[in-house]
Amino acid sequence: MKIFLDTANVEEIKEGASWGIVDGVTTNPSLIAKEGRDFETVIKEICEIVDGPVNAEVVGLKTEEMITEGRKLRELHDNICVKIPMTVDGIKAVKVLSGEGTMTNVTLIFSSLQALLAAKAGATFVSPFVGRIDDMAMPGMDLIADISQIYENYGYETEIIVASIRNPLHVVDTALYGADIATLPMKVLHQMAKHPLTDRGIEQFLKDWESMKS
DSSP: EEEEEEEEHHHHHHHHHHHHTOEEEEOOOHHHHHTTSSSHHHHHHHHHHHOOEEEEEOOOOOHHHHHHHHHHHHTOOOTTEEEEEHHHHHHHHHHHHHHOOOOOEEEEEEEEHHHHHHHHHTTEEEEBBBHHHHHHTTTTHHHHHHHHHHHHHOOOOOEEEEBBSHHHHHHHHHHHTOOOOEEEHHHHHHHHHOOHHHHHHHHHHHHHHHHHHH
């Protein structure tokens, strides 16, 4: 399973990259706006840090707008993946851009039928939002199971990026369900590395070591 960071904060991405286990980055207009910096500058900096797909999202709503933006984005760096919202116009844009060899990620997926359409359009990735589904009192990971089964049934090569991850349990379920990628905030990555028994064990080892020297 691959791990992407879901952030546009360059310092966070540098830290994650230093771990040696980050395979890519996902951004969106909200994350970019949060940084208060020029969009293209931020995306280029991220591409220089992470050797993997860097998702940059279009903001146009019409097919031709999305295609124009997507073509411009892919010129920024070879690792750019054009992120496109799940709409009819978005699917049309994905079909064109994917046909031109551009990596695409259909985002804001909330049903298996949306994921099926994205795969048929040739999307490189789909991003189902499990946390937001959980917020509606429905099990978000059930959607991952359904999409995985449909893709397996028909041999679609589109990879599943489990998005809107809120906690380490979402990451565990992502791995157990066999999804391709988990994209997560830096906070969750830190939580994955921690366990109180690990901390307690290190403390005891050091205590025993010091007692041996005295």
